Amino acid sequence: MEFDVVVLGTGPGGEDAAGRLAEADLRVAAVEANLVGGECPYWGCIPSKMMIRAADLLAEGRRIPGIAGGSSVSPDWSQVAGRIRGEATDDWNDEVAAKRLTGKGVQLFRGRGKITAPGEVTVNGQVLRASRGIVVATGSEPVVPPIEGLRDTPYWTNHRAIEAEQAPESLIVLGGGAIGAELAQAFSRFGTAVTVLEGADRLLPPEEPEASELVRKVFEVEGITVRTGARARRVGHDGSAFTVETDDGPAVRAQRLLVSTGRRSDLAALGVGAFGLDESARAIRTDGRMRAAEGLWALGDITGKGAFTHMSMYQANIVVHDILGEPVQEAEYHAVPRVTFTDPEIGSVGLSEAQARQEGLQVRTALTRIADSTRGWIHKAGNEGFVKLVTAEGVLVGATSAGPVGGEVLSMLTLAVHARIPVRRLSEMIYAYPTFHRAVEATLKEL
Numbered sequence: 001m002e003f004d005v006v007v008l009g010t011g012p013g014g015e016d017a018a019g020r021l022a023e024a025d026l027r028v029a030a031v032e033a034n035l036v037g038g039e040c041p042y043w044g045c046i047p048s049k050m051m052i053r054a055a056d057l058l059a060e061g062r063r064i065p066g067i068a069g070g071s072s073v074s075p076d077w078s079q080v081a082g083r084i085r086g087e088a089t090d091d092w093n094d095e096v097a098a099k100r101l102t103g104k105g106v107q108l109f110r111g112r113g114k115i116t117a118p119g120e121v122t123v124n125g126q127v128l129r130a131s132r133g134i135v136v137a138t139g140s141e142p143v144v145p146p147i148e149g150l151r152d153t154p155y156w157t158n159h160r161a162i163e164a165e166q167a168p169e170s171l172i173v174l175g176g177g178a179i180g181a182e183l184a185q186a187f188s189r190f191g192t193a194v195t196v197l198e199g200a201d202r203l204l205p206p207e208e209p210e211a212s213e214l215v216r217k218v219f220e221v222e223g224i225t226v227r228t229g230a231r232a233r234r235v236g237h238d239g240s241a242f243t244v245e246t247d248d249g250p251a252v253r254a255q256r257l258l259v260s261t262g263r264r265s266d267l268a269a270l271g272v273g274a275f276g277l278d279e280s281a282r283a284i285r286t287d288g289r290m291r292a293a294e295g296l297w298a299l300g301d302i303t304g305k306g307a308f309t310h311m312s313m314y315q316a317n318i319v320v321h322d323i324l325g326e327p328v329q330e331a332e333y334h335a336v337p338r339v340t341f342t343d344p345e346i347g348s349v350g351l352s353e354a355q356a357r358q359e360g361l362q363v364r365t366a367l368t369r370i371a372d373s374t375r376g377w378i379h380k381a382g383n384e385g386f387v388k389l390v391t392a393e394g395v396l397v398g399a400t401s402a403g404p405v406g407g408e409v410l411s412m413l414t415l416a417v418h419a420r421i422p423v424r425r426l427s428e429m430i431y432a433y434p435t436f437h438r439a440v441e442a443t444l445k446e447l
């Protein structure tokens with residue numbers, strides 16, 4: 001089986017790279033252990049955002065009193081589950097995605113592939129040779145912490161949570177990062193009694209502390225129990241409910257337990273040692289063209305540059321151009337945007353204040369609240385949020401946009417950080433009235 005390129009894993013970036021390389025007349029094999037499309041369309045971004053859209057509608061309906069009349073909403077999870085099954089995942093069937101890929105000329109191999117030598121991948125005993133190289137795009141899987149008893153219980157990871165046919169009566173969310181925070185709020189708004197146990201001293205630890213505080217406050221107002229600095233010691237399941245014992249407080253009991261404590265990639269299982277790479281590393285290191293070794297490229301979660309679909313697609317574009325010998329701007333990571341789709345949304349880009357200080361930059365920051373903006377005041381309910389800017393030497397190096405449509409307001413801040421637009425020039429811009437993004441202008445004035 002002779003190919004120019006073998007792509008291992010067909011998540012967003014792997015699928016894109018394989019398809020485009022085949023369309024450029026290369027002989028391409030793609031190896032997929034599960035579903036073509038990867039985590040994002042079946043158990044990640046898309047179905048979770050369907051849940052969140054539904055949950056946000058409920059929340060918005062509950063905000064009607066005092067502004068537009070009366071309201072009474074009746075949550076029905078079966079409509080969410082139905083949309084996820086029918087519209088998003090085709091009942092977790094990738095036939096259409098596989099056809100799309102093979103229609104571009106890619107030869108698809110089902111199974112778990114392993115690199116068995118440079119330029120060689122073995123899948124189900126079949127050896128695929130790649131004359132130009134191998135692209136590793138195998139993503140990540142949930143970390144399951146070594147907590148006593150946990151592995152013997154029917155805990156959920158994101159897969160089972162996304163596949164849920166019913167919103168559970170009660171749910172413990174272990175890990176208050178992006179997955180934990182988004183799903184905690186979505187289930188809670190459908191009536192699930194949610195307790196979040198976060199090991200760090202705040203939710204969403206990589207974000208600005210003001211963002212963590214905001215999400216905590218909103219969660220608590222909505223009835224979610226948040227315990228930070230919570231270290232789970234033992235987990236048990238008695239056939240109907242979970243009990244989580246912690247070092248810091250009372251045990252928690254709930255019908256379901258979601259483990260959302262981060263992601264990992266198993267480099268040893270991939271056989272990257274065949275290229276001389278350290279298989280005990282957490283991620284595959286690459287250069288600016290996503291090359292990890294001669295004849296080996298990596299992209300997506302496995303590169304450790306941010307577990308986001310947009311990162312996987314960004315890196316895939318570089319891989320495609322590099323393999324085709326075309327000029328391409330090398331990967332830059334100073335303006336990586338990320339949006340946690342809680343309500344309020346937490347959008348951020350570049351460095352947090354703490355990161356900027358750690359880098360020894362001469363940092364200046366400012367923050368203004370959405371509720372104090374005209375649009376925030378008009379909005380009245382659901383108007384929590386803020387814009388925080390982090391500057392160094394007259395240039396924006398990081399920003400957070402938290403609030404209603406915080407992820408959309410983020411776009412102009414991403415552009416500013418990406419293009420290193422001077423703060424002075426930003427403050428000379430005209431900001432449409434009355435928009436949420438006018439909070440950026442107010443924050444610039446604070447600076």
Ligand SMILES: Cc1cc2nc3c(=O)[nH]c(=O)nc-3n(C[C@H](O)[C@H](O)[C@H](O)COP(=O)(O)OP(=O)(O)OC[C@H]3O[C@@H](n4cnc5c(N)ncnc54)[C@H](O)[C@@H]3O)c2cc1C
Nearest residue numbers: 009011033034038039044045113138139300301307308309
């Ligand atoms: C609940 C949840 C919500 C998310 N929401 C967002 C969001 O809103 N926005 C966002 O940008 N990101 C989001 N993400 C993250 C996003 O899904 C991932 O960053 C993205 O899917 C990673 O893409 P990838 O190309 O690295 O690989 P993945 O999507 O992880 O796919 C890798 C593929 O490789 C396959 N594979 C693994 N090992 C092998 C092997 N040895 N042989 C063959 N195949 C193999 C797997 O089966 C899988 O199909 C979310 C993730 C989760 C879990």
Ligand SMILES: NC(=O)c1ccc[n+]([C@@H]2O[C@H](COP(=O)([O-])OP(=O)(O)OC[C@H]3O[C@@H](n4cnc5c(N)ncnc54)[C@H](O)[C@@H]3O)[C@@H](O)[C@H]2O)c1
Nearest residue numbers: 145175176177178179180198199200260261262307339340
């Ligand atoms: N909207 C988005 O873009 C989006 C949404 C979901 C996921 N994602 C991506 O997927 C990645 C993985 O998500 P995640 O939420 O699993 O990971 P995460 O790294 O974002 O958060 C994991 C959280 O679990 C906590 N934790 C770790 N061990 C713990 C323990 N034993 N007990 C209690 N808490 C513990 C960590 O302190 C951390 O806050 C994210 O980092 C993100 O890159 C993105």
